[in-house]
Structure formats: C-alpha cells, structure tokens
Amino acid sequence: MVKTAQSEAREVVFRGGGFQPGTRRGVGLAVFVVLILLAEWGTRSGFISALTLPRPSDVLLTFQELYQSGMLFKHLVPSLTRLLVGALIGASLGIGVGILIGLFSLARAGLVPLVAAIFPIPKIALLPLFVIWFGIDEASKYALIAFGTFTPTVVATYAAVDNVDRVLIRMGQSFGLGWWSIVSKIVVPGAMPGILSGLRISLTIAIILLVAAEMLGAEYGIGAYILQAGSLYDLERLFAGVVILSLLGVAVSSVVAAVERRVLRWRV
C-alpha cells in the first residue's frame, strides 16, 4: 500500500483567550455577602471571639438604633457638608491650576516643583497649623480637605492636558479659532477622561481626610462618632461608622462613574 503524505487531522489549539475584561454582574455583591455571612457564622459559633470582630447582625442593630435615634443624620449632615465644601474647593482649584500648568510653560516651571513638594506632606500633620490659620471651626476642616484634594487633582489634570492630541490643537489653530475657543472646546474636553479618573482618587482621599479632621476636633461627624466608639472599645459602633464610610466611598465612586457615563459618552 502506498503511504499518503496526509496524516491524522487535528484541531489547531486555540490560544487567544483571556486578557479581556468583561462585565460580571453581581460578583462584587456576592463577595461582600459571603464575607459578612462568614463573619456572622464565625462569631455565632464562637470560632471568632467577640473581642476580635463584632457580630455583623449586632452592627446592623447598632446602625438601626443610630437611625431611629436620629443621630445618624446629626453625624452624617455635617460630615457630608464638610466633604462637599472641602472637595469642591480643592477639586476646582486643582483643575484650574492643573489647566494653567498644562497651558503655560511659566506656570509649569514655577508650580510643578511646588506641587511635588507639597504632595508628600501628610496633610493631617498640618491640621494644627490650619487651626491657627482658619480657627477651630469648620473653616480649618474645609481647608484640610481642600488641600488634600488639591494636589492629586493638579497632577492628574496637567497630565491629562499634556495628553490632549496636539493634532487637534493644531487643527483649531489652522482654522483660526481663538485661544479661548481652543482651550474650552478642545483642550478641556480632551483632558476630561484624565481629570475624571484623577477625581476618583482625590475624592477618596477627601473622605480619609474628612475622618482625620473630625477625629481631631468635632462634636458631630462620622469621624467623631468613630473616635468615641473606638475609645470606649465599642466595636459595634466602630464598625457601624466604618460601614458608613465605605458606603460613602461607594457612593462617591458611583457618582463619578455616572458623570463619566454622561460626559464621556463619545469614548469608544
């Protein structure tokens, strides 16, 4: 028999999969649920001692109490106000200065080293100074949060402005658009993706600083609430406060995501 050159047919091995982030709905929630159930089971069965971790259901009860006594909003409202005012001042100044650095080489030469110098300072360390400058009241807390939000926003903004496609700017010039038109219609929208992802980070930093500011001197506020609970070793209340902070973080992140969806609809 003549041997043919044709040998056994085999499938070519597929090796192109993976490296493609897709959406998996509900997985994030499932992770939370599993962890909480695990903690609940552990504390109930005595596997985890009550001193190590409070029972999730007790934390929920504390939370309910907090809500029913009306103390929740007494703590939440001043905290949210501080966060809103502080972050608003810091982020808008940061975006403004960042755009200036991105546009003018004089501003860049003068301000980039300054920003680099103040970026690593733990802003909490400056709170006493802020208390002297702005008083013990709200103003010093606003200043602390604003200052902490400012630096990361500046860095993200000028990097975003640097990344705007120069071809588009050249196009604007070649059509004789005015300077202001080029900035407002080409540079700022082009920098928007970078500015928004920078805001995600700086707003989270704002929450951290909010708590720090409230721990150092506030009657009401989530930070004050956590501090009180912590000094009494009231773990249920402590965790209730921490949960509020986490929820705040999730809320901020989804607000930014909503803004991104609206403003960056044009993105592929």
Place this chain on the structure above:
Amino acid sequence: MDLKLSSVSHYYGDTQVLRDITLDIPSGQIVCIVGPSGCGKSTLLRMLGGLEKPSEGRVLQFGDAPEGCLNPLTYIFQDFALLPWRTVRGNVALVLEDHGLAKAQREAIIANVLARTKLTDFANALHKQLSGGMKQRVAIARALAVNPAVMLMDEPLSALDSQTRELLMDDLVALWTRQPFTAVYVTHNLGEAVRLGHKIVVLSRRPGEVREVVELNMPLAERHHGDPALEAQQQHLWALMRDEAAAADAELING
C-alpha cells in the same frame, strides 16, 4: 488668490530639510507635491498655511481671499483631526462658531456642506460610529464650510484602504468639477497625484529640492483609474523618484 513660495529653505537644527524651493500655486488648480519620505513635503505644507516659519525665503500671498471666505488657508489632515466628543454636525459647527455668524446662517452653511459631502443622514453621528472614509468626508465638509481660498491637504487619503481611497478621489473630483477650488495636495501615492493634479511637483530626497514639475492638461473628470496616458505619467514620475526613494529609505532617520 494665488500663493507663491519664494526660495524657501528650512533647517531642523543642523539638518537641512528643504533647499531653495520656488513654487507657484495658481488659483483654481490642484498642485500635487510628491517625494520620498522625509523630503519635507509636509513641512512645506505647514509653511504654506502659516503653521511653521521657513528658516530662509518667504511665503507670499497674491490678491485677497474671495468674499465670504472665513479661513483662506484651510487644512485637511491625514488623521482627520476630528473632535471625537462632537457629532458630525458639531465638528463642522466648530469652525463657524468664532466668526460671529447668525445661527440661521451657520445652519445653512452646515446643511450645504453636509449635502455636498453626502453626510446629511449622518449629521448626528458620533466619531466612533464613523468609518475612515466618512471621517475624512467630515473633515472635507468642515474645510468646505469656511469657504477656503486654498485647501492644504496633507496625505488626506493615506489612512484609508484602497477602495475607500478610490471612492473619495471620485468625490474630490466631483467637488472640484462642480466648483473648482485651489488646493495643494501632498501625497506619496503617485496614483493619487496623476488623478488629481493639474501640476505635479516632484521633490528630491532630503534636503528637498524641486526635481521636476509635471503639468497634466487632461480635465480631472476625464481621468479614470487605469487610463493609459495616466499610467505612462505615473511610470515617468516613478522613474524620477525610484532612486531617490531607495536612497531615502537606506538613510538613518537622523544620520
């Protein structure tokens, strides 16, 4: 309005990219500039539109731009340079916004140029929804909107596939036939040059000098893909450029 380059030379640092270029761009004609890569064709185009200053020599403009011309020297870019956050209509509107036109007048111009480039149905489409050919048609519509005296086209079809390129060349010929415009058309594609050029300027490799100016008298509308006379011209141009292109290719970028 005519343009003229008068003994233009240009240097980037110590490297001379253009040497003593004198060139007339008469109104109502398409002047194609061809040459091997790195010969300074795009630099030349940027100078014609005032985006770059020549080291030596002058760029001159004769006569005034016609009435109703909003931006006499208007570019069409290779990579389209459209704002991705604006719709087709928005991209055209962008270049009309700084001229203090009444809203009705702007709308009329936009409707007119979108119709001329067959984009009326896509007025509200976003950048990410458009094909490459459509993007370049939007860029052409945007350029037409300012009623330019001279269109400066920098390899406008190079980013497109060859079928789309053929279609867009037909579109350009149709636009020109309906209403002749002045254009400087930089390309490395000799086929495009012989289809669209009334005058083809062949540059040498760096430093770019004018090697030859070829005049083509056949009307644009009669030129077709695969026409023997055009093929012969294209062969002639390629013969001129072949050695230059080979030599340019063998050079190190900053050598």
